Amino acid sequence: MKLQSHNHNNHGANKTTSFYKWLLCLSLSLYFSTSYLITTSPPPPSPSQPPHNTKPSPQRTLFETPWSSSLKNLRIFVYDLPSKFNTDWLTNQRCSTHLFASEVAIHRALLTSHVRTFDPYDADFFFVPVYVSCNFSTVNGFPAIGHARSLISSAVKLISDRFPFWNRSHGRDHVFVASHDFGSCFHTLEDVAIADGVPEIMRKSIVLQTFGVTYKHPCQEVENVVIPPYVSPENLRTTVDKLPANWQRDIWVFFRGKMEVHPKNVSGRYYSKKVRTMIWRKFSGDRRFYLQRHRFAGYQSEIARSVFCLCPLGWAPWSPRLVESVALGCVPVIIADGIRLPFSSAVRWPEISLTVAERDVGKLAEILERVAATNLSDIQRNLWDPMTKKALLFNERVHEGDATWQVLRSLSEKLDRSLRSSRVSRQLDFAT
Numbered sequence: 001m002k003l004q005s006h007n008h009n010n011h012g013a014n015k016t017t018s019f020y021k022w023l024l025c026l027s028l029s030l031y032f033s034t035s036y037l038i039t040t041s042p043p044p045p046s047p048s049q050p051p052h053n054t055k056p057s058p059q060r061t062l063f064e065t066p067w068s069s070s071l072k073n074l075r076i077f078v079y080d081l082p083s084k085f086n087t088d089w090l091t092n093q094r095c096s097t098h099l100f101a102s103e104v105a106i107h108r109a110l111l112t113s114h115v116r117t118f119d120p121y122d123a124d125f126f127f128v129p130v131y132v133s134c135n136f137s138t139v140n141g142f143p144a145i146g147h148a149r150s151l152i153s154s155a156v157k158l159i160s161d162r163f164p165f166w167n168r169s170h171g172r173d174h175v176f177v178a179s180h181d182f183g184s185c186f187h188t189l190e191d192v193a194i195a196d197g198v199p200e201i202m203r204k205s206i207v208l209q210t211f212g213v214t215y216k217h218p219c220q221e222v223e224n225v226v227i228p229p230y231v232s233p234e235n236l237r238t239t240v241d242k243l244p245a246n247w248q249r250d251i252w253v254f255f256r257g258k259m260e261v262h263p264k265n266v267s268g269r270y271y272s273k274k275v276r277t278m279i280w281r282k283f284s285g286d287r288r289f290y291l292q293r294h295r296f297a298g299y300q301s302e303i304a305r306s307v308f309c310l311c312p313l314g315w316a317p318w319s320p321r322l323v324e325s326v327a328l329g330c331v332p333v334i335i336a337d338g339i340r341l342p343f344s345s346a347v348r349w350p351e352i353s354l355t356v357a358e359r360d361v362g363k364l365a366e367i368l369e370r371v372a373a374t375n376l377s378d379i380q381r382n383l384w385d386p387m388t389k390k391a392l393l394f395n396e397r398v399h400e401g402d403a404t405w406q407v408l409r410s411l412s413e414k415l416d417r418s419l420r421s422s423r424v425s426r427q428l429d430f431a432t
Contacts, residue, residue: 077123089134100133105394124418183209212340254306
C-alpha cells in the first residue's frame, strides 16, 4: 500500500517506510474487523506481518466491548410513536442511507441498546423518534422539509397528552434529532432558518444536529450535540473490499461534487459562499487536482485513492466528505470558517485534518505542498487510528466508541437536566 505516491509529494514519499505501510494495513484490517458488521463467529488471529501490498482484510467480525462506567447507569426511554412519525417514511429507501439518515440510525441503535429502559419513571432522558429529514434530499435534488415543524409539534402534543414527562420538565430531558443543513431551525436556506429560529416548543430540549459553528448562531440556540452526518458502514466496507491488491493513492487532491461555474443560483444566493466556484476556476486545469462536477456512485473508491480530500462548505458548513475521508484514510481539508466538528473529545481533529480559511482557497496548492513536505506522514499516522474512524460511524447496534455511543456519552454529561439523576443525587446527599 502506498500513501504518498504522487509526483508532487516527493518529500512525504521519502518518509514512508515499510513499517509504516504495515502499520496502515494493520489499522485498516483492525478497523473493518471491529466496527462494521455483527456476527457470532469468533475473530481470527491477527497476522504478525501482513504483506505490504495487500488491501485491508474483509473480516466480518465485531468484538463486543464492555460499556464504560460512565454510561452503565444512563437510562433512556424511547417513545413508541405511531408509524406516521417515523417508520412510514422508510418507504423512501434513501431515508435510511443518505447523509441525513443519522436520525434513523440513532433510533434503531437505541432500541437495542444497554441504556434503553422500558420504565419511563426510571429514565434520565426521553428520545422522541420523529424522522424529519427522511425526505430532505429527494432523488431530484430538491429539498423537502416543510413538514418538519408541524410533525414535531404533533408528536409533542401526543406525548404531552399521554404522558406526564414532557410537562413536568417542559421538555428539558427530551431528545430530538435534526440531521439536516441548519439543524434545529428546520429550514434549507440559512437566512430563512435564522429568521425562523428554533421552534418555541423545542427551545428547552436537547437537539442532536449536524449543524454546528463556533460563533453565535440562532440555529444552535438550544441545548445541542453536534453529530456527524450519516455514512453507511456497509458502503465503506464494500469500497474497501473492491480495492485492488496493488492499491495506491495516485490522486494528490480530490473533490467530486457541486461546483457552480456561476455560484449565484435562482434564489439569488451564492452557493458555498463562492468557495467551490473558486476551487473549480483556480484548479480545474491543474493536473495535481482531480476535480469532478458530476455524480458517480463509486466515488468512495476515488477517496480511497487520494492523499488530500477537499471538504468545502455547501449551503451549510458540514459535509459527509468529512466522515468518508477519515474512514478511508484521505486527509480531510476542511474549508468552512467557524465549523464546529463532531465529538471533539474523541476525534483529535487538529491532528488528523487540515483547516484552510475560505479566503485562502486560492492558495490551496502551496498550502498542501508545504504539508506534504513537512508533516503529512504524522497526519496520516494519526488518521489511521481505528477508534477515530469508529467514533464517526453509526452502527445498527451501539458499540462502545461508535457514533451513537459518543452521543450517549455527550448526554451523560448533561445529567443535570435529568429529574431522575437529580432525585438520586438528593437522596445520596440526604443519606450522607
